[in-house]
Amino acid sequence: MAPAKKIVFKTKHELAVELAKYTANLSSKFCKERGIFTVVLSGGDLISWLWKLLEPPYADSIEWSKWHIFWVDERVCGWDDADSNYKLAYDGFLSKVPIPAENIYAIDKGLGAEGNAELAAERYEECLKEKVNKNIIRTYKSSGFPQFDLQLLGMGPDGHMASLFPGHDQINEKVKWVTFITDSPKPPPKRITFTLPVINCASYNVMAVCDKEQAHSVAAALTHTKDVPAGRLTADVEVVWFLDQAAASKLKGWCSVL
Numbered sequence: 274m275a276p277a278k279k280i281v282f283k284t285k286h287e288l289a290v291e292l293a294k295y296t297a298n299l300s301s302k303f304c305k306e307r308g309i310f311t312v313v314l315s316g317g318d319l320i321s322w323l324w325k326l327l328e329p330p331y332a333d334s335i336e337w338s339k340w341h342i343f344w345v346d347e348r349v350c351g352w353d354d355a356d357s358n359y360k361l362a363y364d365g366f367l368s369k370v371p372i373p374a375e376n377i378y379a380i381d382k383g384l385g386a387e388g389n390a391e392l393a394a395e396r397y398e399e400c401l402k403e404k405v406n407k408n409i410i411r412t413y414k415s416s417g418f419p420q421f422d423l424q425l426l427g428m429g430p431d432g433h434m435a436s437l438f439p440g441h442d443q444i445n446e447k448v449k450w451v452t453f454i455t456d457s458p459k460p461p462p463k464r465i466t467f468t469l470p471v472i473n474c475a476s477y478n479v480m481a482v483c484d485k486e487q488a489h490s491v492a493a494a495l496t497h498t499k500d501v502p503a504g505r506l507t508a509d510v511e512v513v514w515f516l517d518q519a520a521a522s523k524l525k526g527w528c529s530v531l
């Protein structure tokens with residue numbers, strides 16, 4: 274289990290600059306080692322902090338054709354719905370970089386539009402299994418769970434990550450790769466989500482959190498307070514919390530600021 278590193282930035286701008294550097298370094302490492310870079314996105318503010326990757330030197334130097342994009346969680350709705358994490362990522366990031374369309378693995382379009390959370394979760398798990406069989410996704414040691422190269426995650430004010438919410442049973446799932454929720458406390462209510470074992474098998478996990486609304490949960494998560502889902506985040510190689518000063522403001526004894 275990798276220990277959690279924390280980096281506190283004075284501004285969101287500085288956070289985005291470092292996030293781009295971190296992501297580009299891993300892209301270059303994995304593209305060199307395996308010719309593939311598997312990246313998992315979340316929804317929320319995270320996408321707005323990826324802007325630096327769209328600029329020089331990254332826009333032209335990253336081997337975008339080797340990227341494969343997945344979602345750690347998705348709202349069960351159509352791809353063009355304002356709630357869709359796919360739409361958020363497509364409009365803000367994916368439409369601006371030359372990642373081949375066939376390397377972008379969104380929720381099943383029809384099941385999303387129909388609102389069928391259970392089947393959409395099953396279908397997404399099948400999609401991951403197919404990518405494992407094609408050696409696009411690695412598996413974690415002998416566990417058989419998929420192992421993504423990099424996951425870019427966010428956390429809500431209640432400490433949820435992906436769509437694993439405090440007080441809801443999805444966090445306890447140990448077998449499935451993808452599960453679903455139909456009463457999410459954060460709207461919209463229907464979502465699919467990676468399970469905790471899948472999230473924690475990733476090689477590198479970045480948890481990017483800004484603003485004071487999240488400060489209590491950041492402190493709780495980083496002291497592994499029970500019932501804060503994000504406090505259970507780990508990774509195979511490294512987990513790094515990218516925080517702005519407001520989000521880090523309730524952390525005791527943490528004063529190092531980049």
Ligand SMILES: O=C(O)[C@H](O)[C@@H](O)[C@H](O)[C@H](O)COP(=O)(O)O
Nearest residue numbers: 315316317318427428429434435
């Ligand atoms: O679909 C979602 O709602 C997200 O994937 C979710 O898990 C998000 O990452 C956190 O809620 C943080 O969201 P904010 O960055 O907007 O606070």
